[in-house]
Amino acid sequence: MNSRTATTERVRPGVLLRQAPQRRSPPLRTRRQCSQLPHQPGRRARTQPSLRSRSPHISRARGSAQRRSLVTSWRFPPSSVAARNSRMSHLAEQLASLHARVRAAEQRASRPAGSVELLAVTKGVPAERIAEAIDAGQRAFGENRVQELEEKRAAVAQLRPGVEVRWDLIGPLQSNKLRRALVAADRISSVDRVELLARIGEISRADASARRILLQVNIDEDAAKSGFTPDALRVALPEIAAIISGAPLTIEGLLTVGRLTSNPAEARSTFSSFVAFSHSVREAASAQGLQIGPLISAGMSGDFELAIEEGATQVRLGSTLFGARG
Template sequence: MSSIADNLGSVTRRIQKATLQAGREPGSVNLLAVSKTRPARDLREAVTAGQLAFGENYVQEALEKMSELSDLTQIDWHFIGPIQSNKTRQIASAFSWVHSVDRLKVARRLSEQREAGLPPLNICLQVNINNEESKSGCQPDDLPELIRETSQLPGLALRGLMAIPDPGQSESELRESFRKVANLLKELRRDFPEAGPLDTLSMGMSGDLEMAIAEGATWVRIGTAVFGERPQKS
C-alpha cells in the first residue's frame, strides 16, 4: 500500500506535468488536499511530507482536527463544503480560505464575523456550472450581482470562482464545463476590475485534474489520490 507521502509525490508530478503541457508557469497550480473524514494522523503525515493546505467540508470535524493539530501552526485551512448560516462564525474565525460562498447572506455573515485582528478571509464564489438541483452554487447569471455586492464587504478578499462540474458528463462535456468556468472568471475580471485580483479558479479533482489545469485551474482539490479510497459507510 502506498504511503500518503508517496501519493503526494505522484499527485504533485501529475500537476507539474499537466501544468507544463498546458504551457503554464511552473508552480501556478496549487494542491489542496481534501481531508474530510480523514483522521488527524493522516494530515500530520501529509504535513511531514510537505503538504500544508487542507480542505474540509464539515465544520465540527475540522475544528476537532485543528485542536488536535494545533502544534502545526503552518497548516493552511480551507473550507470547501456547503455553508450553513449558523456555522459562519466558526468558519470566519478558523479558516483562511472559503471556496464555497454561493449567496450574499453567507458572504455578509462571514464579513461581519471575521475578527478584526485576522487577515482578510480569502473567498471564492461557487458557481453551479451545470445547473444541478442537488448541488450548491449560484447560477452563472447571478454572478455579476453577487460579485458586485460581495467585493464591497470588509474583511473579505474576493479571489475567484469554485465549481464542481457534473461528474456524469462525457470527457468533452466535462472539459467544456471547466472552460465555461474559466471564461466566466475572465468576464468578471474584465467587468469588475475594482473587485480585486480574481486570480483563483478552484476546480478539478483526482480523476480530472489534468483537464481542469488545461483550462486554467489554480487550485485542484484532491482527496482520493492523496489519502486513498474512503471506507464505505455501514
C-alpha cells in the same frame, strides 16, 4: 554451695555472656505454593521478591532505559511501527506522484511549473494521516464540515506543533455555524449566496478581522449543486462590491464543482466554460471597483488533469491521495 554457684564464682564478672537466640527466616515460597496456602484474613501471602529488588547493582539509568523500552514496545509494537512506516512511505510516494502529474498537465498546457496548487481534501481522513501528509511536505488542506475542521485542526496542531498549515472550508456552510467556521478556517471557499457574504462582512467589521473567501459558482446550473449561477453572479456584482467596500474581506477567486461524468469531453467542457467565465466576471467586477483574485479552483481526483489543462490554478484531491474513505 551447689555446683552451679561454684561454677559461676570461678568466672570473672562481665565475662559470662548469654548467647542470643538466632532467628531464622522462613523459606521463600513460590507464587504457586502461596496460592495453595489457606487464606488468612488480614494477612498477605509472602511471595518471592522481584528481580528488581534482588538486583540492586543495576544502575538507575539502566533501569529507566529498560522501563522506557518496555513502555515503547507496549504502545508501539514492532508490527504497528512497521505498518505505520509503510503507510507513511506509500503516502509520500503517492503525493510525489500526484505532484508529477500536476507538473505534466502544466507542461501540456504550456503553463509555468508551480502555477497550480494541490489542496489535500481531508473529508473522512483521521488526524494521524493528515500529520503523515505534513511530514511528506503537504501544507494546504481542505475540509467539508465545520465540526471536522475544528477537531482536525486542533488534533493536527498537537501532533505537529509549530508547523504552519492552511485550512480551507470547501463544503456548504450554514449560517448557524458561520462564526465557528470563521474561527476554524483560514479561508472560506464556499460562499454561495449574497446573504452569506453579507453576514461574513458584518462579523468581520465587528471583530476587525481580515477574512479570505472564494465565491462558489454553479457553472452547469445544476439544481443539485450550490453556488451562484453565472447570470446571478453578474447581477449581484454591485451588491457584492458594496459589501466588500465596507468590510475587511478579500475575494481571492472562484470555485466550482465539476460535472459528475465519466465522459472526459463533458468534464473538459465544464472546466473550459468555468475558466472563461472567471476571466470575464473578473473584468466586469473590476469595472465596478470590485477586485476578484485570480484563483480558479476546479478539478478533483477523477478529472484534475483536465481542469489544469483548461486553466485551473487549484485542484482539490482527496481519495487519490489518501485512498478510498471508509
